[in-house]
Amino acid sequence: MKAFVDRDTCIGCEGCVGICPDVFSMDDEGKSVPVTTDIPENEIESANDAMENCPVGAITIE
Template identity: 65%
Template structure:
């Protein structure tokens, strides 16, 4: 599974970073970015929680 952030939708609230800092971080523009590559199995659940908590639905985990 991989995590993706729609940069055009992200409002920079940092909820995803608070929930799953192993996968999400903020870039220099204050927009969330996801780690590149496959998610480790133990991070999938927290990445999905971050997706569900995103107030603007900018995160996809697939």
């Protein structure tokens, strides 16, 4: 599975980093970015939680 963040939609709330720091981090512009596009098997549930809890729906998991 792969993680994607729509940078135009991201508001930089850092919720995804708090939920799944092994998949998401913040860049120099204060926007979320995937640490890795391929989500490790043991992080899929946390990555999905981050997607579901994003207040603006900026995260997609495919």
